[in-house]
Amino acid sequence: MQWSEEDGKVEWEQFFPFISVLKKEEREQLAIHAKRARFQKNENLHGADGECTGLILIEQGIVRVYMMSEEGKEITLYRLYPGDICLLSASCVLESITFDVFVDAQTDCQVCIVPAGFVASLSKQHLEVENYLLKTATERFSDVMWAMQQILFLRFDQRLAIFLMDEAAQRATDTLYMTQEEIARSIGSAREVVSRMLKFFASEGLVRILRGGVEILDKARLRKLTQSA
Amino acid sequence: MQWSEEDGKVEWEQFFPFISVLKKEEREQLAIHAKRARFQKNENLHGADGECTGLILIEQGIVRVYMMSEEGKEITLYRLYPGDICLLSASCVLESITFDVFVDAQTDCQVCIVPAGFVASLSKQHLEVENYLLKTATERFSDVMWAMQQILFLRFDQRLAIFLMDEAAQRATDTLYMTQEEIARSIGSAREVVSRMLKFFASEGLVRILRGGVEILDKARLRKLTQSA
Numbered sequence: 001m002q003w004s005e006e007d008g009k010v011e012w013e014q015f016f017p018f019i020s021v022l023k024k025e026e027r028e029q030l031a032i033h034a035k036r037a038r039f040q041k042n043e044n045l046h047g048a049d050g051e052c053t054g055l056i057l058i059e060q061g062i063v064r065v066y067m068m069s070e071e072g073k074e075i076t077l078y079r080l081y082p083g084d085i086c087l088l089s090a091s092c093v094l095e096s097i098t099f100d101v102f103v104d105a106q107t108d109c110q111v112c113i114v115p116a117g118f119v120a121s122l123s124k125q126h127l128e129v130e131n132y133l134l135k136t137a138t139e140r141f142s143d144v145m146w147a148m149q150q151i152l153f154l155r156f157d158q159r160l161a162i163f164l165m166d167e168a169a170q171r172a173t174d175t176l177y178m179t180q181e182e183i184a185r186s187i188g189s190a191r192e193v194v195s196r197m198l199k200f201f202a203s204e205g206l207v208r209i210l211r212g213g214v215e216i217l218d219k220a221r222l223r224k225l226t227q228s229a
Numbered sequence: 230m231q232w233s234e235e236d237g238k239v240e241w242e243q244f245f246p247f248i249s250v251l252k253k254e255e256r257e258q259l260a261i262h263a264k265r266a267r268f269q270k271n272e273n274l275h276g277a278d279g280e281c282t283g284l285i286l287i288e289q290g291i292v293r294v295y296m297m298s299e300e301g302k303e304i305t306l307y308r309l310y311p312g313d314i315c316l317l318s319a320s321c322v323l324e325s326i327t328f329d330v331f332v333d334a335q336t337d338c339q340v341c342i343v344p345a346g347f348v349a350s351l352s353k354q355h356l357e358v359e360n361y362l363l364k365t366a367t368e369r370f371s372d373v374m375w376a377m378q379q380i381l382f383l384r385f386d387q388r389l390a391i392f393l394m395d396e397a398a399q400r401a402t403d404t405l406y407m408t409q410e411e412i413a414r415s416i417g418s419a420r421e422v423v424s425r426m427l428k429f430f431a432s433e434g435l436v437r438i439l440r441g442g443v444e445i446l447d448k449a450r451l452r453k454l455t456q457s458a
Contacts, residue, residue, distance in 0.1 A: 067374070067377070067378065067381075075377075075381055094367060096364050096365075096367035096368040096370075096371065097367055097370065097371055098371040098375075099371055099374040099375065099378075127356050127357070127360060128356065130360060131356060131359060131360050131363065134360065134363035134364055134366070134367055135325050135363055136325075137363070137366075137367045137370060138323060138325035138326055138363055138366045138367060138370070139325040140370070141325075141326065141366060141367070141369070141370035141373070142325065142326055142327040142328055144370070144373065144374065144377070145296070145328040145373065146327075146328065148296070148304075148373070148377055149296065149328075151381070152296075152302075152304055152380070152417075192327060
């Protein structure tokens with residue numbers, strides 16, 4: 001990790017929709033407490049040392065949030081992208097969160113870290129801030145439930161991969177002009193589920209998401225996915 | 230299910246710490262909209278019909294919250310006891326929750342159901358109400374993370390030992406009248422796997438298998454198993 005003193009304003013409005021309820025002094029304090037940092041691919045951002053890091057605002061790159069067993073087995077819960085905030089790295093701020101997770105840089109990242117203590121004081125002062133933190137936690141809850149479903153039941157990745165390969169073969173093209181809604185209907189799923197899995201495929205470099213379509217980038221790996229048990 | 234017109238005031242303060250922020254009319258409306266109901270053991274309270282049931286306040290009995298695969302495999306996420314509110318049965322009220330769960334009566338239950346539409350209107354009027362719902366959701370997130378850890382990481386002998394000890398402690402008895410099917414459902418496993426492990430436990434003198442139940446014989450060694458890394 002490298003603290004970065006570079007200029008360039010943090011886009012607070014993008015990360016904190018509650019920003020307008022903060023007093024002028026609080027906004028100034030926020031700018032003082034928040035520190036920008038860079039992490040290299042695979043570096044650990046949170047969780048290795050048991051500290052309550054604080055809110056991590058993702059400005060550039062992708063981070064991966066996962067849990068780890070005592071034997072070191074990892075389960076990826078979700079990924080965060082530019083514009084997202086990582087809340088579970090500030091879990092000590094919310095009493096209702098009683099677990100901890102690990103956060104690693106999946107790519108080189110630029111982030112802005114707002115220390116947990118300062119977040120806690122804002123959250124105590126403003127119901128809107130606590131509300132926003134809880135809402136973010138609840139969105140992550142949805143992500144985790146989705147991951148859990150994937151892990152435990154669905155093998156939805158396999159179903160979607162089979163569908164894409166079949167369609168590409170039938171149409172003799174790697175670029176499928178179908179909306180996510182149409183794909184969902186075709187495989188008996190929901191648009192949201194298809195959308196999430198396509199984003200995951202895209203993050204893995206298997207496909208590219210187009211306006212009104214999907215382009216297959218890595219046939220070999222997609223085919224491998226259709227064959228996994 | 231049976232709607233119950235019996236008297237007896239609902240203990241609103243117990244379930245809704247925000248009750249004092251509601252206006253007099255809102256409290257009156259709450260009393261009108263809320264309906265008391267009874268469910269028998271194993272009856273489905275929510276999830277089977279795809280409806281957004283509403284908040285379920287548990288007055289008596291235990292409910293079990295679980296997810297189900299397309300093939301009908303169940304994974305228990307957590308249980309709720311008297312004084313708890315079931316929020317995920319009103320998930321349509323919170324935009325940030327994009328999944329649904331099933332809720333069954335684990336024992337005979339008396340509950341009070343507050344319809345989703347009315348909860349949504351309260352939540353829109355009062356930040357405190359939305360805040361409370363989100364806080365409850367976040368607590369359930371913690372429960373689910375714990376369940377996930379149990380399911381994904383722990384060794385199965387350990388999982389089964391923990392389950393038996395927990396149940397025995399909760400029920401204050403060493404004889405658990407639960408079928409192997411019920412045990413399997415509770416810990417997210419298959420009946421065959423539970424059956425095999427119970428037979429192994431019995432051969433080691435840890436438990437005795439009864440008709441429709443299990444008796445714990447050697448608490449000390451079973452406890453030791455729960456602590457093994």
